[in-house]
Amino acid sequence: MQGQWTVEIVSRRRAFLVLTVAVLGLVFNYGTTVTTAADAMVFVGVYVIGGYLSFTVLTLLSNRFWWKR
Numbered sequence: 001m002q003g004q005w006t007v008e009i010v011s012r013r014r015a016f017l018v019l020t021v022a023v024l025g026l027v028f029n030y031g032t033t034v035t036t037a038a039d040a041m042v043f044v045g046v047y048v049i050g051g052y053l054s055f056t057v058l059t060l061l062s063n064r065f066w067w068k069r
Contacts, residue, residue: 007059014055022047 022044026034034040 007056007063009056011059014052014059018048018051018055021051 025047026040026043029043030040034043
């Protein structure tokens with residue numbers, strides 16, 4: 001049997017999870033790492049881009065190794 005090597009690139013569930021993690025990170029880091037609006041935009045941007053890529057790779061790996069045979 002062939003493994004499942006494809007995942008959907010655009011996922012609402014994944015986007016919602018990434019935005020939730022970014023907002024929570026922003027809330028918990030407000031005042032220490034994030035002090036200005038520019039810091040907040042950079043923080044959220046990095047989290048959204050990095051988080052979405054990370055969640056996509058984790059989804060791909062989980063589909064590859066834990067898919068039902």
